[in-house]
Amino acid sequence: MLGALGVFHSLDVYRLFLDAEQRERGLKRAADAHCQPFIRRITERPGELQAELTDGQGGALMKGAWVDLPKLLAESRAGLVADGSLIEASFDPAELQVTPEGVAWRQVRARGVVYCDGYKSSQRGPFAYLPWQPAKGEALDLTSDAPQSPFVLNREGWALPLGQGRWRAGTNWEWVGLDETPTTPQRDKLVARFRGYFQRPVSVEVTGHLAGVRPCTADNRPFLGTHPEEPRFHVFNGLGPRGTVWAPTLAEEMADYLATGKPLRPDCDLRRFA
Ligand SMILES: Cc1cc2nc3c(=O)[nH]c(=O)nc-3n(C[C@H](O)[C@H](O)[C@H](O)COP(=O)(O)OP(=O)(O)OC[C@H]3O[C@@H](n4cnc5c(N)ncnc54)[C@H](O)[C@@H]3O)c2cc1C
Known part of the structure; x- marks a missing residue:
């Protein structure tokens, strides 16, 4: 989908080392077997990759990419509007009612509700109890x-x-x-x-x-899953500083969890705080 929309752009990242200590740390990390596939090159001299940069300590050129989120979100929103699936409104958790069949909010009836409201979930609502660090x-x-x-x-x-x-x-x-x-x-x-x-x-x-x-979390891991006392309340949140990296994979896993009961990965499942 990202490729078709033209929002995914491969682009290397040049990490300019700040000082000798960071260079030392960078070299150690670059030598690690997990990091090596992502390292294109370590530079030794200033200006080696591009003149005019202040890379006196050298740096590490790494594989990278960026995603045009404004465009992606605009396209996604347009799709939801076309489907008649988007209601633009301010949601107050206190307005939500639990019914024998599921939940009710204004004219909407559903089997459950998934909170994906970013850091606002740390301030109110059923998931405020989690260890947030926004x-x-x-x-x-x-x-x-x-x-x-x-x-x-x-x-x-x-x-x-x-x-x-x-x-x-x-x-x-x-x-x-x-x-x-x-x-x-x-x-x-x-x-x-x-x-x-x-x-x-x-x-x-x-x-x-x-x-x-x-929406950062105390253990730097997302919060996914179901409220321990209210089985109709779910959460997809805590993506912290890496929403672009986490969201595509975790959204698939969350959908599988909700639709088929497939277990969530334990380090992201909020049951780790039970
Ligand atoms: C300056 C900055 C730079 C960043 N750079 C990167 C980066 O380079 N790479 C990366 O992967 N991540 C980056 N992030 C992090 C990224 O933005 C988050 O991980 C991501 O936005 C989390 O997505 P989310 O949908 O869970 O939450 P959000 O993006 O916060 O979305 C939550 C949505 O819920 C809505 N909402 C909340 N409460 C209500 C309510 N009561 N009623 C109706 N709607 C409500 C909000 O309006 C919002 O639209 C950056 C963040 C910041 C602030």
Whole structure:
């Protein structure tokens, strides 16, 4: 599906080592048998891959990819609307009724409900008891005269080249003040970090700025499964900072679990907290 929509883009990631210690750690990790298939090359000298980068400690060029989520979500939404399967409304768990047949919410009747409401599940509703650790993050869209890289730049964050001088750059981590409001201090920090990838001064014009809250969990594993006391309430959440990586596989597994009872993988099943 991703290929057909043109939203999946293979693109290497160049991890610029921050200092000698990180280089040492990076080399150790690159030598690990699990990591080796993903490493294309370790650089020794600054500018070895691309002139003008501040990669004085060298770096690791790794296989990577990015997914155009705005496009994917717009396409998915259009499909649901065309099917008549989407109701756009604010859902209040207190409005949900458990009936002998299943659940009822306004005009909707169903066998059960699956909570996939991101970090909001950490603040209210039947799954608030789980060990959440939500974390706010911000990202920028920008244009710049910086040299376009043929890879994602990665050091204390990342910068994704989108062509024609356009970039997306992120991100940061905050555990207090959880909201979806972009802030000036983080904007300035992300711009400074972006400029820091290049040896010469580069222009930056911020064209977009977003903030969101990652639904992170105490053990860095998603929360999937059924409420221990209410068998009609299910959860598909806790994807943390890696929704793009986790969601496709886990959505299949969750659908199998709901439809056929096939067990969930134990490290993601919320029964690990029983
Ligand atoms: C700055 C930033 C950068 C990130 N970068 C990456 C990355 O590079 N790669 C990656 O894999 N992941 C990344 N993530 C993490 C990724 O965004 C999450 O893993 C993913 O969004 C989780 O998906 P979700 O659908 O579970 O939750 P969400 O995306 O939070 O979606 C939950 C949805 O539920 C809706 N909702 C909540 N409550 C209600 C209600 N009461 N009524 C109706 N609707 C409701 C919300 O509006 C929202 O649309 C990043 C996150 C941030 C903030």
